[in-house]
Amino acid sequence: MQNTEEIWRLVDAKRADFEDLSDRVWHMPELAYTETRSCAEHTAMLRAQGFRVTEQVAGIPTAVMGEAGEGGPVIAILGEYDALPGLSQEAGVAEPRPLPGPGFGHGCGHNLLGAASLLAATAVKDWLAANGLPGRVCYYGCPAEEGGAAKGFMVRDGAFRDVDIAISWHPAAFAAVQEAVSLANTRIDFSFTGRASHAAAAPHLGRSALDAVELMNVGVNYMREHMPSDARIHYAYLDAGGVAPNVVQPTAKVRYLIRARDLVELRRLIERVRRIADGAALMTETKVAAKVVSGVSNLLGNLPLEKAMQANLERLGPPPFDEADRARAAEFQATLTEEDIAASWRRIGLPMRKGVSLCDVVVPLEVRGAPMVGSTDVGDVSWVVPTVQARGATHAIGTPGHSWQLTAQGMLPAAHKGMVHVAKVMAGTAVDCLRDPALVEAAKAELATRTAGCPYEPVLSPEVQPPFDMSKTAA
Numbered sequence: 239m240q241n242t243e244e245i246w247r248l249v250d251a252k253r254a255d256f257e258d259l260s261d262r263v264w265h266m267p268e269l270a271y272t273e274t275r276s277c278a279e280h281t282a283m284l285r286a287q288g289f290r291v292t293e294q295v296a297g298i299p300t301a302v303m304g305e306a307g308e309g310g311p312v313i314a315i316l317g318e319y320d321a322l323p324g325l326s327q328e329a330g331v332a333e334p335r336p337l338p339g340p341g342f343g344h345g346c347g348h349n350l351l352g353a354a355s356l357l358a359a360t361a362v363k364d365w366l367a368a369n370g371l372p373g374r375v376c377y378y379g380c381p382a383e384e385g386g387a388a389k390g391f392m393v394r395d396g397a398f399r400d401v402d403i404a405i406s407w408h409p410a411a412f413a414a415v416q417e418a419v420s421l422a423n424t425r426i427d428f429s430f431t432g433r434a435s436h437a438a439a440a441p442h443l444g445r446s447a448l449d450a451v452e453l454m455n456v457g458v459n460y461m462r463e464h465m466p467s468d469a470r471i472h473y474a475y476l477d478a479g480g481v482a483p484n485v486v487q488p489t490a491k492v493r494y495l496i497r498a499r500d501l502v503e504l505r506r507l508i509e510r511v512r513r514i515a516d517g518a519a520l521m522t523e524t525k526v527a528a529k530v531v532s533g534v535s536n537l538l539g540n541l542p543l544e545k546a547m548q549a550n551l552e553r554l555g556p557p558p559f560d561e562a563d564r565a566r567a568a569e570f571q572a573t574l575t576e577e578d579i580a581a582s583w584r585r586i587g588l589p590m591r592k593g594v595s596l597c598d599v600v601v602p603l604e605v606r607g608a609p610m611v612g613s614t615d616v617g618d619v620s621w622v623v624p625t626v627q628a629r630g631a632t633h634a635i636g637t638p639g640h641s642w643q644l645t646a647q648g649m650l651p652a653a654h655k656g657m658v659h660v661a662k663v664m665a666g667t668a669v670d671c672l673r674d675p676a677l678v679e680a681a682k683a684e685l686a687t688r689t690a691g692c693p694y695e696p697v698l699s700p701e702v703q704p705p706f707d708m709s710k711t712a713a
C-alpha cells in the first residue's frame with residue numbers, strides 16, 4: 239500500500255491517536271445505550287481535533303455528532319462503540335479466557351468501527367482545511383447498534399436532514415465494499431395477563447399467561463412453513479410468570495424478533511404474528527398487549543457510491559499485513575472449524591484458499607457472496623441518505639461474528655492495520671464526493687429511483703421511544 243494520495247497521508251498522520259482510542263474503548267466494553275464512557279472518549283477526541291460538537295443527538299445520551307467545514311456538500315461518516323454481553327475475553331489470547339467483571343466484550347469489533355470512522359472524518363476535515371474547499375464532514379457517534387436501533391431513532395428525529403452522503407464500515411475478514419443485503423426487522427414484546435390461582439386447589443379459577451405464550455409460540459412455529467424463505471422469526475422469554483409451578487402464572491412476556499427482506503414484507507409478517515398473539519389470548523382467556531421495542535429497515539445499496547469506494551480500495555490494495563500478523567491470525571484459525579473458515583469464504587463469494595489466515599486481496603465489486611441474513615440500523619439511514627459501507631479486514635478469515643475470538647483480536651496489530659486501511663477507503667470516498675458534485679447527484683438519483691413508489695416509512699412509529707433500559711437485564 240502506498241500513500242500516493244494526500245488524503246491517505248492525512249489518515250496516517252493521526253493513526254496512532256485513533257488506534258489508542260480504539261484500544262481504550264476495547265477496555266471499557268459497554269452495552270447498548272449505556273456507552274457513557276465510550277461516547278465520552280469519542281466526544282473528547284472530536285473536541286481535541288477541533289470539531290464543532292453536538293451532544294445527545296436525537297435526545298439519546300450516548301449519541302454525539304461533530305462537524306467541521308463550511309458550505310456543502312455534507313458527508314456523514316458513521317461510527318459505533320457498543321459492546322456485547324457474554325463476550326469478555328483476554329486480548330490476544332487464542333483460547334477462551336474471560337476477564338473478571340460483568341462479562342461484556344467487543345465481540346463485534348465496534349471499538350474499531352468507531353475509531354476508524356472518526357479517524358476518516360478527521361482526515362477529511364484536515365483535507366478540507368488544507369485545500370480551502372467548501373464542504374462539511376460530520377462524524378456521527380451512534381450507540382446501540384446491537385439491537386437498539388439508535389440510528390433509526392436518529393433518522394426519525396431528523397439527525398441526517400442536511401446530509402448528502404453517508405459512509406460507514408464494519409469489521410470483517412475481507413476488504414470489500416459491503417453488499418447492500420440485510421433484513422428489515424423489529425422487536426416486539428408481547429405481554430399476557432391472566433389470573434393467578436392455586437394450581438391444584440383451584441385450577442379452574444386461574445387463567446395462565448404462560449399457557450398463552452406457549453400457544454402463541456406454537457402458532458408462530460406452524461406459520462414458519464408458510465412465510466417467505468428469507469424471513470426469520472426468533473423469540474425469547476422475558477417473563478415466564480414466576481418460579482412456582484403450583485401458582486397459575488398471572489403474567490408472562492415474550493420478545494419476538496421478526497426479520498424480513500423489506501419493509502413491506504416485514505409489515506405483513508408483523509400483522510400475522512399479532513393475530514396469532516390475539517388468538518392465543520382468546521384461547522386462554524387472557525389479555526395481550528404488544529409493544530414495539532425497536533426496528534430497522536433493510537439496507538438500500540447505491541451503485542455510484544459503491545463504484546467510487548471500490549476504486550479507492552483497488553488503488554490502495556489489500557491491507558499491509560505482515561508474516562507476524564498472519565501467524566497470529568493462524569493461531570485463531572486453529573480454534574475454528576473447517577466449516578467456519580469455508581463459510582467465511584462463501585459469504586464473500588471467493589473460492590476458498592487453504593492456509594490463508596488474513597485477507598490478501600481486494601474483493602471485486604461484481605463478486606457476490608451468500609447474502610447476509612442479519613440486520614443493521616444503517617438500513618434506516620440508507621433510506622433517507624445515499625449510503626455506502628466498506629468491509630474492513632481486521633481479523634482472521636473464518637472468525638465468527640459475536641465470538642470470543644473476535645473480541646480477542648480487537649487490539650492486535652492486524653486489527654489496527656485493518657482499521658487504518660478502511661479509514662483510508664472511507665476518507666478517499668468522502669473526498670471523491672467533495673471533489674465531484676456529479677457523483678453526489680448520481681448517488682441521489684439512484685436513491686430516488688430505488689425509493690420511487692415505496693417512500694420511507696420507518697418501522698419505528700412516533701410513540702416508540704429508544705429502549706434506554708434494554709441492557710439492564712444483561713447487566
Ligand SMILES: [Zn+2]
Pocket residue numbers: 346347348383408
Ligand atoms: Zn457489529
